[in-house]
Amino acid sequence: MEPDVSEVGTPVCPSCGAGLGVGARFCEGCGAQVDGAPQVGGAAAVSTEPAASSGHPLDNAPISAPTRKPSAALPDPPAAGRRPCSDCGGEVGPDLYCLECGTKAPSERDHFREQPATWVAGVCDRAVRKTRNEDAMALLAGAEAGSRAVLVVLDGVSNSIDSDVASLAGARAAREVLRMPLPAGMGTPQSRDAAVAKVMARAAEAANTAIVAVTDPASPNPASATFVAVVLEGRRATWAGLGDSRAYWLPDDGPAAQLTVDDSVAQAQIAAGVAREVAETGAQAHAITKWLGRDAEDIVPMVGAMDLPEDGWLLACSDGLWNYASEPDALREQVRAAGTTDPAALALALVAFANAAGGHDNITVALARVDQPAVGQNDQTLAPPPIPGGEPTDG
Structure with a gap:
């Protein structure tokens, strides 16, 4: 019985x-x-009071932002310490339902945002077709627009265990490595590039160490994740990628570009001449060939850099977004359709676009707006953002 x-x-x-x-x-x-x-x-x-910290990687996960624009008649904002409704912005009650519209609130890990400065913001969302959010992000930015920003996105591999915990731990660990300004080397471009590549590799290594640290040693399918990090200093962008999370440069005018190159079966097919739309919709479209985690064999990311002569957007994202707009120009069209230069509003609009297009995988969008004259390189460290309250298959 x-x-x-x-x-x-x-x-x-x-x-x-x-x-x-x-x-x-x-x-x-x-x-x-x-x-x-x-x-x-x-x-x-x-209880609506935050739980005491226990040191768990999810304890400080920030609270989510609305994924849809609120109606014209806005309710009063929630009291201090109370969660806002993801639909109307009203107050969420103790039973996790909105007191204004009755919508069920998502968990704090399912949908959260970070905005360390007015010109940098990100949204990490579970998506409508997934049962938990295995994506993660961690952002930094100087207060002055055009100074310095760090965008880190990790996408936990869905067929590994506890990848939601691991991805968040890894993103935060990489962010800490990138808190200091990138090195200038010995004064030559080659020396600078080599020194910067080492720092970006250390960020990936720190993320990997954090992932392994929260992985059960006895796990038969240890947690793993993809990795992308973007550092903006003045108008110079540096990026590192491993797996199939991506960085894009989306200028207001001029050619848009995918900055990272995927480590995936689909990318290998594209390199062999298969059309992108065919490779990225095939049976192994999301089979990755490199990842972070205890069973990873190669955790050295591909690193690149460029100066940004035009105004536009630096974007780091998971495949939950680019699934629906993989080509850089197609993604820029979605940016233009949002009709805003507010990074928080744009991040929410891109998440809403991906959910409306199907929402088959977790969605992370992290953005830095580039539209100011480059200011002097910051020589100070950056404060963390405020917290408001077989081959693995990625996805």
Whole structure:
């Protein structure tokens, strides 16, 4: 006879009452975050106060922003410490439903944003067809537009275990390596390029170390993730990529460009002459050939740099976005369609575009606006953004 779960103390979600696995931090049923002490029996009230830090990589995950523009009649903003509704901006109640429109709030890990400065912002979203968010991002920026910014995006590989935890830990670790200005080398372009490549490789290595550190040593399918990092200093952009998360340069005018080159079966097919639209929609379109994680054999990223002579956008993203606009010009058309130079609004618009196009994979969009004369290279470190409250197949 099956035991009565209420009698044996099986933990349940405090929001929807669904059963929870041992050690679960998020409900698989509704996505609500689960605090340390398990609830047993019927659903209980959930505190709106943030839980005390336990050192877990997800403890400081920021709260999400709206993915759709609110209606003309906006409700009063939520009280300090309360979460905003992702649909209308109203206050989310203790039961995780909006007190204004009744919409169910996503978990804090399912949809979050960062905006370290007015000219840099990002959104990381679970997407409508996925059950959890395995993407992650970590951003830095100087307060003055055109000074210095860091965009890091990791896409946790979906067929590995705990990739959602690992990707966030890895993104934050890479960001810390890139907090300091990039080196100038010994004064020659070759020396500078070599020194910069070492720093970008160290960022990938730090991300890999963080991923391994949160991976269960006994895991039969250890966590893994793709990696892309972009550093903007004045009008010079430097990037590093591994896997199939990408960096793009999307100028307001002039040719747009994909900066990174994927480590994937699809990219190998493209290099062999297969049309991009065929390779990127084939059976192995998202089979990657390099990744970060305990079982990774090569974690050295491909590094590049260029000076940006025009105004435009630097974009780091996961395949949840470029799935629907892979060509640089197609992606720029979506940027133009959004009709804004506000990076937070544009990031939300691109996430909404990807969800409307199908939302088959987690979506991360991180943007830096380039439209100011280059200021002097910052020689100070950057403060972190405020926190508001077989071959693996990526996706």
